[in-house]
């Protein structure tokens with residue numbers, strides 16, 4: 001059992017994709033874990049995610065059958081298109097990740113992913129309506145406090161509570177995340193199969209700092225997102241003004257963009273500012289560590305935030321089971337994870353900034369066509385990641 005005993009109490013704060021995958025890995029390794037989530041229910045979130053071979057191989061090392069279920073539920077991208085906002089095709093590129101790295105590029109609704117992860121866990125270990133307000137630790141235990149006046153005691157606390165992590169604030173006190181000068185709007189809607197072929201992703205770019213993406217998210221759904229430079233980051237007042245704002249951004253663009261957005265009910269559109277945090281040297285102290293966006297939030301330009309959280313889950317659980325003390329386990333976890341996540345942070349930030357410059361077309365062409373700009377070398381490094389748990 002390494003740094004922990006089978007009887008050790010482990011608390012995970014946050015039932016997002018990082019917290020749930022970590023809890024599954026802990027249960028699979030025979031540890032006792034409880035997950036504390038601030039939401040009242042695991043509600044559907046109007047977003048989709050792209051999972052790549054590194055993330056899926058990490059999940060497969062944790063629970064292989066779960067990955068098969070995910071692959072049934074999502075769509076496997078077979079072709080990526082890049083277009084101008086005028087509708088002119090810039091590039092179409094087959095996506096062959098499954099052949100190269102053993103797992104596809106998988107698009108799935110966020111809510112479906114969360115549901116499949118949660119289904120693998122015993123229902124009584126997820127505690128909803130538990131908003132963490134901080135913790136205090138000693139040599140022997142960590143006490144976690146919640147807004148509902150409850151407190152729990154654990155041997156180990158894992159903060160998987162996202163980009164505005166309260167666990168991180170209590171641990172590192174390093175302030176708020178950094179606004180990166182753009183807003184995103186996202187929604188999941190029924191798939192308009194007459195309008196669009198399945199298993200494709202299309203990215204549309206305009207030279208004035210605006211991009212749009214739509215993708216088959218599986219099971220009859222389409223996921224779209226629009227991002228635009230917005231220097232002050234102010235949010236819309238209500239769903240109707242949110243929708244009008246997105247329609248304004250894509251006004252004059254070629255179909256199907258205006259139709260996809262025009263047909264989306266306003267209340268389904270999620271508006272969110274884009275933030276990240278510069279990398280830090282450590283994520284752990286005493287009995288507490290961080291994982292996923294709580295540890296290393298990046299801008300969503302190369303679709304790696306959730307994938308990195310799955311890698312973290314694998315690595316942390318391996319270190320906890322192999323090392324003889326918590327200190328050694330956290331050292332090993334950080335040694336494995338910090339350098340890799342720093343590279344992904346830098347690449348995401350660079351790619352994110354370029355995708356909104358007047359030469360966005362070139363930047364996105366390089367991203368999609370891996371024969372250019374050493375993109376192939378980076379993709380090989382990123383996607384060929386082999387989770388340490390799978391080597392046992």
Ligand SMILES: Cc1cc2nc3c(=O)[nH]c(=O)nc-3n(C[C@H](O)[C@H](O)[C@H](O)COP(=O)(O)OP(=O)(O)OC[C@H]3O[C@@H](n4cnc5c(N)ncnc54)[C@H](O)[C@@H]3O)c2cc1C
Pocket residue numbers: 013014015016017018019036037038039048049050051130131132133160161162163164165166184186225272291292293294300302303304305306307308309
């Ligand atoms: C526009 C956009 C597109 C993206 N696209 C992709 C993509 O295609 N592929 C990809 O891999 N990643 C993508 N990401 C990034 C991805 O969403 C995140 O990296 C991922 O969700 C991180 O997972 P997490 O579990 O660490 O945090 P989260 O998903 O944020 O989960 C944190 C959980 O903690 C809970 N919580 C928060 N505070 C507390 C508290 N105080 N107490 C208790 N619970 C709390 C929250 O309610 C939530 O359930 C995208 C992000 C954005 C913004």
